[in-house]
Amino acid sequence: MLQLNKVNQYYGQSHTLWDIDLDLKKGECLCVMGRNGVGKTTLLKTIMGLLPVKSGSIEFNGTDFTTLAAEERARAGIGYVPQGREIFPLLSVEENLETGLQARPDRSKKIPERIYELFPVLHEMRHRRGGDLSGGQQQQLAIGRALALDPTLLILDEPTEGIQPNIVDMIGRVIKTLNQQEGLTVLLVEQKLHFARATADRFAIIDRGSKVAEGDMGELDETLIKRYLTV
Numbered sequence: 024m025l026q027l028n029k030v031n032q033y034y035g036q037s038h039t040l041w042d043i044d045l046d047l048k049k050g051e052c053l054c055v056m057g058r059n060g061v062g063k064t065t066l067l068k069t070i071m072g073l074l075p076v077k078s079g080s081i082e083f084n085g086t087d088f089t090t091l092a093a094e095e096r097a098r099a100g101i102g103y104v105p106q107g108r109e110i111f112p113l114l115s116v117e118e119n120l121e122t123g124l125q126a127r128p129d130r131s132k133k134i135p136e137r138i139y140e141l142f143p144v145l146h147e148m149r150h151r152r153g154g155d156l157s158g159g160q161q162q163q164l165a166i167g168r169a170l171a172l173d174p175t176l177l178i179l180d181e182p183t184e185g186i187q188p189n190i191v192d193m194i195g196r197v198i199k200t201l202n203q204q205e206g207l208t209v210l211l212v213e214q215k216l217h218f219a220r221a222t223a224d225r226f227a228i229i230d231r232g233s234k235v236a237e238g239d240m241g242e243l244d245e246t247l248i249k250r251y252l253t254v
């Protein structure tokens with residue numbers, strides 16, 4: 024479904040991603056892992072078209088995406104939940120969700136009921152300002168907004184960061200339901216090991232901008248954890 028071929032990325036002179044290959048199959052949940060600052064967010068931003076690819080290529084469902092604008096990638100069916108959530112604080116919950124509708128291929132103006140079923144708190148708080156929500160509620164809103172475009176691929180950047188444990192568990196259950204029961208393909212960046220193990224079927228580890236390991240989640244052993252993940 025999503026293929027990266029030898030993708031390189033720079034911030035000015037600083038070479039941030041080195042020859043990254045990635046192959047995400049339809050229906051999978053892949054977790055990209057690695058310590059702080061190794062390039063995980065840069066990788067997701069590059070996939071979303073928020074940073075231009077310096078060399079290499081990106082394909083989505085067989086179409087070359089390498090130079091496509093971010094809006095076009097969303098329109099092709101990629102939902103993105105950025106690090107830090109980036110919800111609009113002055114817009115209501117409902118209005119925040121409506122911004123996600125803009126990329127829908129069917130141009131529907133109606134927020135799908137499914138989003139409120141998955142996150143009932145968003146329905147309860149639909150007239151409140153996004154900025155008045157707690158961190159956990161804002162994360163649910165960011166995921167809901169990404170789901171509003173009815174994506175076939177959902178990309179999430181550290182969805183559990185700074186969120187209390189019961190909401191983390193709930194978000195994990197929602198991601199799993201969407202992936203395993205509704206066939207949504209998921210690409211996740213996550214540093215919490217237990218969450219990654221409970222949610223994803225495969226992992227890829229980035230270290231200093233290079234992919235250094237990948238495999239089925241069961242193959243993520245203590246040696247890899249010690250070498251690339253623990254601080």
Ligand SMILES: Nc1ncnc2c1ncn2[C@@H]1O[C@H](COP(=O)(O)OP(=O)(O)OP(=O)(O)O)[C@@H](O)[C@H]1O
Nearest residue numbers: 034037039057058059060061062063064065066106
């Ligand atoms: N806008 C930017 N300009 C210059 N350098 C940047 C910029 N954003 C990130 N970097 C640098 O690029 C490298 C990769 O950063 P990135 O945010 O992709 O890492 P990360 O693995 O997502 O880290 P974290 O887990 O802390 O979010 C880091 O060295 C970071 O300091």
